[in-house]
Amino acid sequence: MPAKIIIAGEGGQGVQTIAKILTKAAKKSGKNVSYLPSFGVEQRGGVSLAYIQVSSRPIPYPRFSKADFVVTLSSRSCETIKNFISDNSLVIYDSAEIYEKDINELKAEIKRFVAVPAKNIASEKLSTKVANIIILGVLSAQLKDISFQDFQDTVLMELAAKIKIKPELKELNNSALQMGAEFAQNYESSDHLTGKSPDETVRSFENDKVKWTRFPEYCKGCSLCILSCPVKAITFAKDLNFLGTPMPIVDMEKCIGCGKCMQICPDGAINVEKK
Amino acid sequence: MAENNNFPKSWKKSSKPHKFCPGCGQSLALKNLGFVIDELQIADKTVYACDIGCSLLTWDMFEIDTIQTHHGRVVPTMVGFKLAKPSAITIAFMGDGGGYAIGAQHLINAAMRDDPITAILINNANYAMTGGQMAPTTLVGQKATTAPNGRDWQKVGKPIHGPEMLAEIAQEGSYIARTISTDIADCKTKIRKALQNQIDGRGFSFIEIISMCPVNWHTDALQSLDFSEKEMTKVYPLGEFKCPQKLA
Ligand SMILES: Cc1ncc(C[n+]2csc(CCOP(=O)(O)OP(=O)(O)O)c2C)c(N)n1
Ligand code: SF4
Ligand code: SF4
Ligand code: SF4
16 A cells, blocks of 8 residues: 655754655665655754655655655644644654644644654663654554565664764664554554643743843754853753753853843843843 | 743744744844834834845744845845835845845945835855855855865955945945944944935945854854954954935
């Protein structure tokens, strides 16, 4: 049976990496395959999309409007994939990365789904970098026309250059693929679309003269605020902004409320108010 | 939730975070522009045009009527709009590849004709959206994907000085200046003058804004600040090259 697959996520999450592996594995298994990457016009930080078709018959056209498998890796890309979901689609999503509120926006569209906490499995058992390969593992369990061996071989082939520099990547990626496949085999379907709960990020910090507020939904972690502070009151914190990069935090014992950080921030992600 | 005074009121809230890369100087210039539009209270009569290049990422930046054109055509498009509706404030926003190379004829002729629009051009020393090719503004010796050994001026000429060139052909009553997006006060002052000149109905207004492009320069934040504030301003001095007396 031909399969139409769409994969969506943020640039940098590895969408095109797993799309390439899937494409090459399908070819290795003797299938016809088409792959169409599609990025936003942004140089960075846009939604990254991959259209893939796998079939035993010739594929006349690489695009499609409804997909059999809809994969989404980020909250922002949920909106993008909405139109590709039909009643027959299987939606696969990273429930440790996507907010519960965002996936539930698609409640009316989603009839079948696999919620895989890939980011958590990756960070707890392997490394956060392989969350995409876990998702690929889940997908591999659905695509019976492509042998698992071909998936395994292609992962190692595609990452060969990186493995050469860091040999431990071989085992990490292999395990990630297997964990994904096993997760899919043992998956018990449910009616409840689970996801990440809202962050409890502290937004505002105060001293007796100044209130300093940061906005994780806008901050891109460029560090211009850190460099512009004349008293070096700002550093990067452990908590993350919407892009998943570190977010600044302020030491209110030092802050003099000059507002330089606020002025330089290209994204309007800091607000400084004198009391 | 705390109020965010760091968001110009003329920015469209629903399209934020905007689409520029982390630390992009062009987006900082647009924040400065947003605040000046707020200050002058002209949002409801302003029309904004963005070009092709990273500037097109602003098709939904402002809560302002917006049009997008190809390479430098923001200028004649806004001139046409202004002719049809003289009460409008028209802003033509473009990159250095669009304004100084691919569509340079438009800027030059608008300056010569003294068309009463405000043109803003981002000088980031490369063609950014397409991945860092050499632009007319690329510094001598600066590497670009199409100049892997650095710009060789004997082969491709020296960096273009837009404001200086336009000041030579512009008429009295024009306002022509260069600023840098990270000097917030200077940048806002010059944007304000370039808009005020149009509001007063005096003539052509043009500013070039030096801006960081960390992605294509392959620089971190500190190196980006250094390159734009030290290296670029050495070649491209900040200043006003033509300023009507009333604005001085
Ligand atoms: C006539 C034409 N040639 C080439 C292109 C491809 N193109 C799209 S954006 C761009 C670069 C624009 O660079 P610049 O004006 O410096 O803006 P920046 O991206 O640096 O902000 C080019 C060459 C095009 N769209 N049209
Ligand atoms: S300047 Fe703004 S976007 Fe950059 S790190 Fe600071 S808060 Fe974040
Ligand atoms: S307001 Fe001034 S002193 Fe306080 S953190 Fe920002 S730059 Fe530093
Ligand atoms: S490529 Fe350069 S100019 Fe374009 S958005 Fe990114 S940093 Fe800004």
